[in-house]
Amino acid sequence: MTPEELRRLAESHEEARPEPRHCIKVCVAAGCLSAGSDRVREALQNEIAQRGLENECEVKGVGCLGLCTAGPLMLVEPDGVMYQRVTEEDAPAIVESLGKKSVEQLVCPSDMSFFTKQYKIVLENSGVIDPEKIEDYIARDGYTALARVLEEMTPQEVIDEITRSGLRGRGGAGYPTGLKWSTVAKAGGSRKFVICNADEGDPGAFMDRSVLESDPHRVLEGMAIAAYAVGASQGFLYVRAEYPLAVKRLRTAIRQAERLGLLGNNICGTTFSFHVDIRLGAGAFVCGEETALIASIEGKRGQPRPRPPYPAEYGLWGYPTLINNVETFANVAPIIRNGGDWFASIGTEKSKGTKVFALAGRVRNTGLIEVPMGITLREIIFDIGGGIPDGHRFKAVQTGGPSGGCIPEQYLDMPVDYDSLAKVGSIMGSGGMIVMDETSCMVDVAKFFMDFCVSESCGKCVPCRVGTAQMYHLLNKITSGEATMEDLALLEELCDMVKYTSLCGLGQTAPNPVLSTLQYFREEYIAHIVDKQCPAGVCQMRQ
C-alpha cells in the first residue's frame, strides 16, 4: 500500500469538511490538565462559537508539548506561536489575535534552549497531532512503515534493519532489540505473542504515559511490525490502571486501526493478521519485570520466576513471547521509514538514537524532553532545564529510579549513554531524571527508595523481602540519629547480599541508591551517625 493509498483510505472514512484556517492546539496531557487546560479549551471554544468563527478556527486537544511546568500550554497554527500559563480569561485576547499580532505577555519563546537542544523522534507527533484521530497520524506518514514492511520486506529483512539501527531496549536494561526479535523469530512454537510493557512503575517518570496519551498509533504500528518480524498474531498492551486516559486513547486507536484494516485480520490485504488487546496492571511495581508481567496477564499474582528460560523461548502461556517497552516500540516505525543507518547515525557508538526523559525536581524547566544519546548531563540540566531555581546549588541528579543512583556534580560533563551511566553507579533506566539541590538529604533519598522497594518487593525470595526491610530499618536509624558506625558497616554488607542473591531485578538493584549515595555522599551518612546532624536539615534527629 502506498502512502497515497493510505491517505485516501483514511480520508474516505472522514466526511469532507473545509480545513479551518487557524488551529489552536491545547495541551490536554496530565500536567496541563492539572493546571486547568480543559477549562481553557472550553473557554476558547465558547469564544469562537460566540464570534461565529467555527469554520475559521478549530480548537484541538493535543498531547504533551514538553514544558509542563509552564502549563497550560498551547500552540497556535499556522502562526507557530506558543502560549504559556494561559487562563480562561485570556481566551478572548487569543481568539482576537489569530492571524494578527500575538498576545505578547503570554508568549513562550520557542527559541529557548529548552526547545532547540532537543531532538525528536519518539515525540515528533506529540503535541502536534490529535491522538484520537488516526487521520492525523496517517497525515504524518503513520502506518507507511507497516505497509512497506508487509509489501516489500521479509521478516528477516525487518530484523536486520532493526539490528542495523543499533536500537536498545528503552525499558531500563538496554538489551539490543534486534537480537531479541531474532531470538523470538527463531524460537519454534505453534503460537507466539508480542507484549508491550507499559507498566511504567518508576515513581517520578511519565515518558511512556505521555507517548501513549499523545501518539498511541505509533506504539501500535511498532507492535504490528514486530509481530510480523517474529511471527506473532496476538499482542497485549499491559498498561497501568493508574493511566485511565492512556487506556482510553489506546482503545480508541485500536478500534480505528481495525476499522481501516491496519490491525486485525489480513492487514493491508495481506495474509498477515495481528490482534491487540489491553490488559490493565493493578499497581504493583514488580509487574514491570517481564516474567511477573506475564504472570499478571495470565490472571495471577505478579511474581517473577527465575530466568532462563527467557520469555523469548517460554513466555505467555508457555509460548515464545517478545516483550518490549513502549518507547522501544515507538522507535520502530521511524527506523523502518528512514532506515537503520539513519538511526545509527544519531547518538554514540554503543547507544544509538534518542532518549526521552521526564525532567523533574529542583530544576527550572520541568517537563518531558527527548535528547540525542551522548548529550551531557550539564546540557540537559542547565541548558534545557534552565538550571537550579531560587539561587540554590546543584547537588545530584537521580536517574533510573529505585534501580538507579545519584550522580554528583563532578560527572556533569559525562555523556548520557547506557555505559557511562552504569560506570558511575547509576543506570539509564526508563527515563526518570530527578534533579536535587542542597535542600535534599542524600540519606533521606536513599531511604525513600528503600521504602519503595520494601513495599514493592513481591516477597517471593528472602534476600529481597527481608534484606530490603533490614536496610530500611538501618537507614531509618541513621536518619533519626540513632545509628552507630557498626550499623553502617552492616548496611554495606547487606547491600552486597541483597544485590547478589535476589531472584529478580527488583532485589538485585534495590541497593543501588544506597550504594551510589554512599560512594559520593558518604560524609552525609557520617554526619548523621557521628555528629547526629542532618546537613540538609531534612531529617528529624531523636537525640
Next chain:
Amino acid sequence: MHFTKPSPPSDDKRWRIVEATMRRHGYDHNALIETLHSVQQTFGYLDTEALQYVAKALRVPLSKVYGVATFYHFFTLKPQGEHTCVVCMGTACYIKGAPHVVAAISEKYQIQPGETTADGKLSLLTARCIGACGLAPAVVFDGEVAGKVTPEEALQRIGRWTDQ
C-alpha cells in the same frame, strides 16, 4: 461439562457490568484481574461477597482470588470515604515537599495515609507518580489533579468538603 453461572450477591443492577466483563472473556479464569477491576470500578471496593461471587463465576479458588486482590495495591477491600485526597509521593513530588502536605493533612484530620476519618468524610491516600511530575507536588482531590500544591492549599481544598 455443564456449568451453571452463580447469581450475583444482590439484585443491584450494577452487577450486570461485572457480568458483562466476565462474559466478554468467556468466564475464563485468566480474566480474574480484569473482573476485579470491573468490580472495583463499579462499587468502589471489593468486599467479601464480591470476591466469593467472582471466585465461583470464574471457577477459581477463593484463596487465589483473595491472594490476587491483596497482592495488587490498586485493589482495596475497604470502602473509601465520601471524598478522597491522594497525595503523590513519587520521587519528584517527594523532593518538592509532598511529605509536608501529607503531614499537614494527617495532623489536622488525625488520619494516616490509607485511613478514613471517623465520620467517613475523608480518605487520605498516597500514590507513586501520577504523571504530573512537571508540576510537583501533585495532589488528586476527588479525581481532579492539582499541581504545585502547598500544605495550606491542600487543607483549604479539603476544608471545602469537611466544613459543609
